[in-house]
Amino acid sequence: MDTSEIDAKVLESLQGTTLACSALKPISGGTVNWNYHATLVKPLENGFTEVLVKHGERHMKTRPEFKLEFLRCQIESECYKSLTHRPFTGGTGATDSFSFTVRTPEFIHFDEENLNQFLEYLPQGTTLKSYLFGDHHLTSSGPESSVSLEPQFQQLGKAIGTWLTRFVKWAAKQAELRQTVAKNAEAQRIRHWVSFLWLHDRIKEYPAILGDVKGVLEEVEQAVAAELRDERKLQVIHGDLAIGNIVLPDAPLRQHDNIPVFIVDWEMAELGVPTTDLGHVVVDLYALWMYKSIKPALWIMQGLVNAYGEVTEESAFRTALYIGSHLICLITVSDWLPADQVEEVVRHGRDIVVHAWKKDRSWFEKGELRCLFHQIA
Known part of the structure; x- marks a missing residue:
């Protein structure tokens, strides 16, 4: 799965949720995960209108042959x-x-099914x-x-x-x-x-x-x-x-x-x-x-x-x-x-x-x- 496919996958996973976004911009850098600046359709209860989305896969972003465990995402969110x-x-x-x-x-939410973490931007x-x-x-x-x-x-x-x-x-x-x-x-x-x-x-x-x-x-x-x-x-x-x-x-x-x-x-x-x-x-x-x-x-x-x-x-x-x-x-x-x-x-x-x-x-x-x-x- 290439970067554009992962971008589309993350965007689709947000649709119909309280974290649905009007814009999802990839953030450059990072060797392991995919990071995005998300502009929300509706502000959150705490007033946030934008969040950072951190998405994980079973492999490194820059070295797909290097396999990783999902546990890292769970540990980080905790x-x-x-x-x-x-x-x-x-x-x-x-x-x-x-x-x-x-x-x-600030921690906002962890979507364990899609391995998306939502954090203060x-x-x-x-x-x-x-x-x-x-x-x-x-x-x-x-x-x-x-x-x-x-x-x-x-x-x-x-x-x-x-x-x-x-x-x-x-x-x-x-x-x-x-x-x-x-x-x-x-x-x-x-x-x-x-x-x-x-x-x-x-x-x-x-x-x-x-x-x-x-x-x-x-x-x-x-x-x-x-x-x-x-x-x-x-x-x-x-x-x-x-x-x-x-x-x-x-x-x-x-x-x-x-x-x-x-x-x-x-x-x-x-x-x-x-x-x-x-x-x-x-x-x-x-x-x-x-x-x-x-x-x-x-x-x-x-x-x-x-x-x-x-x-x-x-x-x-x-x-x-x-x-x-x-x-x-x-x-x-x-x-x-x-x-x-x-x-x-x-x-x-x-x-x-x-x-x-x-x-x-x-x-x-x-x-x-x-x-x-x-x-x-």
Whole structure:
């Protein structure tokens, strides 16, 4: 079934329902599912006149040969449903000059028969990844103007970090959601596979760089695998908290506006350690700063980690392990990374993993990741 057939299938499934639409516009991007901006024939009771429709199939959107289970759609809808009634958001303080509200989009309905999720739509939304690759942070030229933009990006990071730490505390108490998410063993397997098991493949690909630390990398992978077998140490996590799954308005950040930020794509929700979510969003931002020189990414990272609050030294090193391993396993195959930088990334990821495994805090204090250790409890 090609894209046009799926578009027609989704449109037909909405006819005659309270979510019937006068227009259904595909949203570009996404590798797994089909997303649409739907303009409704009649407003909903909550006043929404437009919604986001997320449609799933038994295969990936971009790789039809890669088969998927429907369970992912059910898991995601349950996460959205639970988080719609959440008692928390992430934001900035009264003394901050920029105002952000970080949350998940409101859950509206899940049509299990047609695998359509209906969620709150953020007009003119874009991912944080696309935002940072765009020119919104380059509203004027020169280093002087660039420095003046630091507060807004620090405060954006602060809002995301506040949301994440509140989510961690909230998720630890959600027994019913935990039972649901525990069924998503496939997501847990995939996350470990691409973030740690791929270390074995990278050792073979880059023996000159990783050969001497093969033993350390194997110990790290085995330790993380053992961690996943002890469910007492696990809780509900997002599982894919990449900057491509954080959505904000596609416009310059302005003072005194209340800027909404959505945390989306929960189909990888699983039982894991909270440092996975923190490490994932941090490594995405860190990589854009290190290898693309996008300074706003550094500012967001700093604001986020500072707002995350107190952590144990053990937790900080565990976050660093994730960052280093993710650099080696996944950043090396990013579509934005030039081929001539790949070995540099492998070396840097190696050094992070080795020093995190050795618990060498003094090494981290010399670089940008020192922020991980600034609030040790």
